[in-house]
Amino acid sequence: MAPLGYFFLLCALEQALGSYPIWWSLAIGPQYSSLATQPILCASIPGLVPKQLRFCRNYVEIMPSVAEGVKISIQECQHQFRGRRWNCTTVNGSLAIFGPVLDKATRESAFVHAIASAGVAFAVTRSCAEGAAAICGCSNRHQGSPGEGWKWGGCSEDIEFGGMVSREFADARENRPDARSAMNRHNNEAGRQAIAGQARLKCKCHGLSGSCEVKTCWRAQPDFRAVGDALKDKYDSASEMAVERHREARGWVETLRPRHARFKAPTERDLVYFDASPDFCEPDARTGSFGTRGRACNASSAGIDGCDLLCCGRGHDARTERRRDKCRCVFHWCCYVSCQECPRLYDVHTCK
Incomplete structure (x- = not known):
């Protein structure tokens, strides 16, 4: 049995971090680039809940792709917000790499969860198509029959597998019956839908002198910049929600509903939030604003x-x-x- 002081320390840490997914810190530092060859490092990734730790140990060969997905999502976030008051600044030496700015259920929190979830799905899908992992590869689930003048071929990227990894890993912490977990789950899924909704055909011509008598085509992800652009549009039109609290058999449960009934209810591809954002004009340690x-x-x-x-x-x-x-x-x-x-x-x- 763990010492009582250790138990209280864990409780205090959980309360301080709230629903903050500090596993995002695996994108910082080179120590996680060798995850595939050193499975023991799974236990050293800070902030993993038991489900994530089991996933890491069972699928350790794709964990470098998960880390890469978080890295590209941070880079894309900083590109999309480069000219805004909040410019997706990261904090050095902190497990909560965005600082307190994500403590509130704001539009900024919604975007970061969505882009991080999308980044994990994107990087894992790309890694599988490149043959970097033995447990995944090309997809054989083609969408519909071939069209005139082309046939299925090449390596269709397994977007469904990448989405599954993101769902299992990124959503693992969001299992509480509160409004913030409901919001995070929704926005995580919106990030994955931004990839699936923009999947496209890529084709290669075959024939004498490039005549393109026949084309072989495969299903591919969009560029990640297109994913970032789509999610930035969703950020600008994010739906403000209200929190409803009701009792179920398992206890009190919080759910979300649109705050303004005159607006259309959000779909699974829209971002949702329920806290107002600070103006980010002046430095404020409480909100994480750098001014x-x-x-x-x-x-x-x-x-x-x-x-x-x-x-x-x-x-x-x-x-x-x-x-x-x-x-x-x-x-x-x-x-x-x-x-x-x-x-x-x-x-x-x-x-x-």
């Missing part, structure tokens, strides 16, 4: 990346920077390009 002072802004834009909105009305500073850029590039046969470096002046605007 926008010193951030570069676009003086010619009237959008959120413009100096008026990004700087929250505080104004901005302007300066000129001299940079050296490649110029007068020449292609040499065969086969390289040579360039000179030319000085160039840039106007730089930063928030006060």
Whole structure:
């Protein structure tokens, strides 16, 4: 039996972290890149619940892909929000890699859960198609009959398997009967649907001199940038929900319903939230806001990346920077390009 003090420590940790999926920290640091050859590392990944730990031990060869999926989701999040007050900043040296910003059930939390779930599904699917794991590979579940002039061939990516891995691993912690778990499950699934909904055919021509008399086609994932773009659109149109509490046989259960009845109810592909976001204008340790002072802004834009909105009305500073850029590039046969470096002046605007 564990010492009583250890039990209270675990309880305090669980309360402090709430539903925060600190397993996202497996994307930080090189120590998890060798998961496939060192199964013992499963036990060292912080924040795994028992179901995730069992999954890791049973499918350790795809865990590097899970880590890669979290990495690409963080990169995509930072790309999508690069011009916004909250720019998906990560916190060094913290298991909660986004800091307290995800403690609340906001639009930002909804997007991060969706993109992380999508990232895991995407990376696992791609890894399987590349033959990196023995337990998965190409899909033989074709969608419909071949069309005129083409036939099924190549390696159709097993999007269903990638989605299953994401569902089993990313959703494992979201099993509590509270509103936040319900929200996280919904947004995780919306992330996976962003991939499945944009799957497309890729084809290769066959015939004399590239005549394309016959094409072989296979089912492929979209580019992950397209997934990020789709989820960013869902973030902008996310549905605000209200929390309802009712009693069932297993006890009190919280569910979500649309806060505004005049709006269409969200589908499984929409993002949902129920807490208002902070304005992210000033640093605030409680909300995880870093503020926008010193951030570069676009003086010619009237959008959120413009100096008026990004700087929250505080104004901005302007300066000129001299940079050296490649110029007068020449292609040499065969086969390289040579360039000179030319000085160039840039106007730089930063928030006060």
